[in-house]
Amino acid sequence: MWTLHTTPEINDESAYPTIVGVAMSMTSAMLLIVALRAYVRFKIVKAPGMDDYVTFLAAATCIIYNVLAVYQTRLGLGLPVALRPKPSLAEYSVIQFSSRPIYMLGITCYKVALCFAYLRFVSPGMVTFRRLTWSLMGFIIISHFACTLVIILQCRPFRKSFEASLPGSCLPLYPTWNATAAITIACDIIVFLLPVPVFAKLQIDRRRKMGLIFLFVLGLFTTICSVMRMLQIRQVAKDGNNSTLVIWGTAEINVGIILTCLPALVPLFRKHLRGMGRGAFGYTHGSDRQATPSSTRLKHLSRSPAGHVPAMPKKAATRIQDSDEDSILAADDRGWETDRHWIRRTTEVHITRADRDVRSDEQKDRERFT
Template sequence: MSSFQELIMSVILNPPDENEPLPLSNRKATILGTTITFLIASWIAVLFRLWVRFRIVREPGLDDAFILLAAMTNTVASTCVCLSVYHGLGQHMLYLGIPKMEGFLVLFYIEHNVYITETALIKVSLLLQYFRIFKAGIMRKICIGLLVLVSLWGLGFSIVGWFPCFPVRGFWQRTIGAKCYGFGFGNVQSFIAMFKAHSASNMVLDFIIFLTPLVLFRTPHLRVKNVLAMTGVFAFGAIVVSTSVWRLYSIVAHRAATYPYLDITWFSPTMVILTCIEINLALICASMPIFWPVIEKSFASILVSYELEIVEERVDDHGLAYELEHMRDREGSVKSSATSTRELTQHDDEDGDMARKVYTVGLDPLSEKARTTGLVTDVRSKPKPKWEL
């Protein structure tokens, strides 16, 4: 078994090239740009979700509380990643010096364990969200079972992550002789095995949770529009799972930043970037089903499918008294609603050609007077060009 100190000594005896060109993933611009961009995108999605739940449908729940907590912890982790860039992330560990290395390990300790915690929070939020769909039956029982499993999984790995050494400060103060295990790097085998175990189990749980709602595709008479929306959400979930697989591959390839030699600050940037992308995409994916229908409906009300041309022609004006005398409510009268857009979205003919409707207001359209007097309203409608607002 190899301890942390023994691996450090082997690196000192065979030091890496101090002037080695930085890989793209190790550059400051790459790490900061990716982390900050995805963090902002995920917060936009979460805030949209909360706005819909609190202001539109007015049905907030525990799933919203967990997703908000996950977004907040994700902000803490992302902040630590950004600060790590100024404490050696992306550079060779051997040339950092002990004070800077300890600063990096403190930040790594926080960001890594926050990541472990928030992965569980997001999964719990998704399962609580499924409870709104599956009110009873076998699917609800499956969701309850997954909720118990995810809760125990998250609690177990969080304890191992937050207490990797006794005392805990032994994680970053490697010279005090603390008793460490697992993520605390008591030996290289247990350190690598713990990273692989968490990443692999996280990937499997993501896969199961994102597949669970596929049963909704069996709903009879499901509209094409809903099928496309659900397919989009699942495709987004597939990207999250793919990112998790890529992260696991990175951990295996470099043996949790210990191969071909121990250099956590040099080999971990790829894993750190993939972790940020995975978490932020998961937050967006968990929020999309909540706010997207509202956005889609808003676009539908803004983009008008027909343009109307109204022409009024008075054949004989008998004055207001005549209109009031003959005005009556009958079938065929023109009625409109200020809040309805149904009339703007229905097609009057299948070919999309000009549709013409003529209404005579205030007179019997079959009477002799209708041809010589009264108000004639000519409404012409035609499909509006798709590119024109």
Template structure:
């Protein structure tokens, strides 16, 4: 999934930086999100190395501490990456925004995601007092100052809701573009590619439910990490599609 996301981002970068020579902040954010995705992959490898998915009773103190510290890192990386991806999509919308209302809605949604990301990261750092208690009491969510189940459910629910909001946001603007009907259909399909990421977000919600309701959280953490990885990778691919048209046209001409 990481390799697929890298291919899509490279194709978009070629389209925007080399063919069109019109890069923007939306492209920069997608590149940053890919870097964060690679960091998430490295964290996932560290988790597997420390036996993520094994029963906690079979792990020593070093493994539990490493897994808990990695869990803290992946939570932060996930929230930042989702913010980067969605803000990139919204900045792409601003490229063809012609009405003041549409521009304000896009900018308002960007501000919302920035504040949501900041609030989520603050909540992650505030989950135990002191923070070191997170890895000394690993595996017992009752020792946490913040209800992690509520945090995960709320942020996941908001992300799913904003997925669909971002999908429907450009419909009116796209329908007003004066292009042949066939091209409009292609445009709607391209911008509707985010539906795949929304489906991945919904499936990830089920892995959250399994994780928070499990008696052994360390044993059930791996599936949650994997679905986070899948969700972010699919979202990056979907976000990249909107900027890849120039490279397909260039290939056809060649």
């Protein structure tokens, strides 16, 4: 039997298969995406940054949260409150209480990681955007930390948070949790929409621009999970059954980390995302990455012996293909030009040379007086 200290009949009524299935599948998908991100940053780009390390921290907290969620199903999560086994109630309450700050840390980390990614993408000259990003990052950290303190210290005495039988008082659950959920949802919306105006102004192909914008707007799917979780707070306040709340919390933190990692995976899937990846994060089709350092190829002009100059065509055109790279987005932290997040403008220059008399002055004088 999966649920401890209960009967087979009660165990069959538990929703633990759904909770365990969601937690295991979504955590596995999240780990795969984070592993791919690590491969791209450490092996392909070879320039990991603060956004990567904060994402790894978010992934670690996500794993802990999901492990605790799965273990709670062994103690009664998934059952109606009246059917949950009494011998497991004390342990269940402590673990449930412990998972709340871990959840808050996880959703804080992936939002902060996204802010660090924005700072890494944009050039130092975009002062206003960088200030907005730093300000948003500070607000996320402070507000989410404050929400965590409210969740932890909502009862007096402290132990009453996980020992309901103790005398004391607690903040009303429904308005308190609603307020914290509203703050996290607002931060979700702002952090994912923040770069959209910047990308909308980029001078790139419209289709590629829309693909780049869509990649970040897709992050709003996390907000859907947050809203669905928020709607379950009323049910928890009503009967204490938090099973669906945990499911949506698991989905929110996993989806948030996955969507945060997607922009970092563009170099890995460049061939499959050619329309968006090459135009938005790499090189345009006209540039030559294997060019010589000067990126210039001139036709060879030969001279015959004895000063004889061969006849030249009516018009001779020499083509110079030069990558005029506008660093709209910044290089990596060490100043290297990488495949990561550059937008490059390629300019092809055609130099046309008209006929000219290349004879020496001495030859001209001889012909003139002959």
